[in-house]
Structure formats: C-alpha cells, structure tokens
Amino acid sequence: MRRDFLEITPEAAGIPSAAVAAFIDRLHEKTLPMHSLLLLKGDKIAAEAYWRPFSRDFRHRMYSTSKSFVSVAIGILVGDGKISLDDRVADFFPDYQARHAPVHPYVAMTTVRDLLKMTTCFNAADYAGYPDWTGAFFQLPAGHLPGRSFRYDTLATVMLCMLVRRVSGVEFMALLQTRLFDPAGMSPNLQCIQSPCGHDWGGSGVLCTTRDLAKFAYVCMHGGRWDGEQLVPEAYINAATARQVDNTLTNADPESQHGYGYQFWRTRWGFACRGMGSQLAVCVPEHDLILLTTADTQALACGDGLIYDALDSLILRSMCRSPLPEAPAAYGALQAKLAALSLRTVEGAMESPCRAAIDGRTFLLDENSMKMKYVRFTFSGDEGTLAYENATGAHELRFGFGRQVRQVFPETHYYGRTMMQPGNRGYDCHASAAWARDDSLLLYVYATDEYFGTLRMNFVFADDTVTVQAEKFAERFFDEYQGFTSGRAVARALP
16 A cells, blocks of 8 residues: 655646745745645645754644544544434533533534534633533533534534544544554654643644645545545545535634635635644645645734735646646756755844943843843854843743754743643744844744744843843743833943
8 A cells, every 4th residue: 555645846746846936935025934835736745845943754733733633533433333413412421411410401402513613602612721621511601502603612622532532432643543544654653732631632732744744634635535445434524624614704814714614624725724823734626736834823913824825826826737848947946945944033134233232241120021030142153142030030042143043942831742731841942033223133932842832022222221022922831921121231331
C-alpha cells in the first residue's frame, strides 16, 4: 500500500513555479509569520516549504483544525453502527444526568448532529472554568432550542470527544490511529493536548506534521478513501464537508460566512479544516487541489483571509487543467527561495545612535499592571539581552537583530500537555528586534512550542526615560506581558 505522496514540479501539476514563488512573496509582504506550506495536487506534492526552524518532521499544534479530526472519528463510529447522528447526547451519559438532575429539556434533546453542526442550546459556553468539562455540558444555562442556530462552541467538540470515549472505550486519537492514521501511513503515536480531566482535547489539541494533515485532508476530499481502501464512510464525509447550517450572523469575517458542516468550514471553493493562527487545510475539489499551511497569525486580524486571497489570485487563477511545459529556470529560482525561508524577524534598522547610550543601563519602572520593576538592555554585535524583573522573579530574554535567537521563555507556570495545569517548564521561543526609529526598539517573541503565540514589546527612549508598551496574542499565556509603563534611568542621562 502506498505510504506517502510522490513529489512533482508545480508545472507537472498545472501550476507555474513563478506563481508559487509569487504566493510566498505575497505572504511575506503581508507580514504573515508562516511555518509551513504544502500544495497537494491529486495525490502528488506540487510544492512544499518550511520556514526554519520548522521542518517536515515537526509535529505542529493544529488548534481548531483538530475539530475535523474528531468529526471523522464520529463518522467511523457511525459507519460501525455504534451511534446515529440523531441519538441524543445525554442518553450516553446517564451518570451525569443523575448527578445534575434535573437536566434542562434543551440539553436533554441535543443530538449528535447538533454538536457536529455547532448548533447547541447555549447562548454562551464558558466551560473552561469547570473542573470537569463534560459536567459543564449539563450545568451551563440553556438559552434556546438546539439544532437551529450556529454559534461556534468548542464545548460541542468536547462532548463529541467524550462520546467517542464512551462508545469505543478509547480516546478519539487512539481510534483514529488504528482506523485512519496507520492505514494512511501518517506519523506513529500521534498525540493530543489533554483536557483537565485527562482526555484528548479534540477542540484544539492535535499535534501532527504538515504531511500528516495533508493525508487527513486528502482522505476527506476523496470520499473517505486512501489508496482504494474505504477508511471513513463516503456518505458521512460528503455530509460532513457540505453546508449543514448557515453561519452568516455569527462571523464578521466574510471568509467564515460560507456555511458550516460537521466540524468542517465551508469556503468559496469547497471546504476547509481551520485552526487558530492559520492552521489550514483548504480543499478545492474542482481542481483536486489542497493547500496546507501552518503558521502563527494570531497577531493579525485576517490571516486566513490573506492566505485565501493569495490562493485565489496567484495559484487558482494561474492553474491549468493539464500539465504545463517544464520551466527549469523558474523552478530553480523557486527551489532557491524555499531553501532560504526562515521565521520572519522584526523589520527595521539594525543600529541606532541610542544603542550605546542605553547599553547596560537600568531603568526603574513606575508601578504597573505587568508588575515589572526594571528593564536593562545589553548589546553585543547582532544580539541583545533584555533583563527585567516581574512578579515571578528576575529574567532575561535574548534577541537577534536580523535573525532569531532560540531559547526557552523564562516563565514556567504556563500550561503543559494537560490544559489548566502548569507545565513546570518554559516554552521554546524565538526572539528578534529592530529599531523602528532611533528612539524606538521593537522586540518580538514567538512561542514555538506545543503552544503558539506572539509577544510584542516596544521600548521608547527619551532623555533618561523609557516607556514600555507590551501586547500579547496568545491563548491563555503571556497574560502578564500586557500593558504600559514608564521609568527613569538610575545613573547617567541619555544624550
């Protein structure tokens, strides 16, 4: 059985190499912090790119793209005859019904199909604060009939995960490993971030490679089949990727208003698996094309939309339905571009007249919400160090000018493999800086671990003072690095 995709030139897939190069340039122009990109035409890879330090073997956090994996696990159980989409969810959890009696009638009538469509009965579902997320489903106040209106609700996916566990006796990832991942030659022992109760968190936690995601999306776009073997029922896949509910009112982003299936998003070309930060598998059935990306675009308002627009204008509009003549020069230029890709750094000047004046000086800060007491910069060549003290102690962050410096972020209380529980280790991260003006130093930190996020800091120097602004774009961490403060140098004045 075929275990992996063959690799071909873009031209063999009907795509000009120059179009792929232009696509990558467009993402760079739009300042997207990309991690990987893969174009799959049929069962062949037409282009594949990784921005260092990311690589083909890196198991990337897929965030809400994980929801589509959970949907496929449900589809397998439907095919096995173990559940029906019209089954009532509460009936699988009699112990919870007894514990939280009386159960609201709207909760009691919620079906598996309602969970898949994100048409639950809750006006808001802030389940994260509950020690038992399954219990939250039976305790949250119900606000309307289920099955009618779409509202993005990760608690629905939590319950689908628990449903797989109740029916099959194993976590959804273990079910998929034997029924889908292994037959399709995906990575062995794929893992998932855990919920506080110790179960696979299918709402956001799948960790896999870009090629793993490509194989998953390929199966979904080809009727649940891999190499002639029916791994997921075709009827279920067709329904799951179709428009099951309208979602116009609940999304301001036009790219999110094409409808929703069973934990799959509809798009202008077909359907997609979508995760926070532009973890994407965009399936275009008309062209038998799948675009896969991993990234961390949380700091941008419309990262997915920028990628979609570039796909439309630069790839799809230049495609031919038959192979193009080979273009060795354009293909060679594309390969050179791909080989040079690395995680983007802060744009700006590498030097400033201010640098020598602040090197080694300590700035005592005003009382502030970040509980930051002082900052001190030291510089050596194309690298610098920010020393500071906050509520968790004295720390240092190293950064590069025109390059990333890899290190471990100096906070150890952020979540680990289990949500809501400290991991007792710092996240891998990369940091770079640049001078936006002679008096303004920008420092960006990218968390590049099992959790992704961006921390941006700006330090503005004038006379013997510094003003600090910090913003974070991350889910449930970097929280203490948000705010403003000013401070004054301890010793000699700045020029």
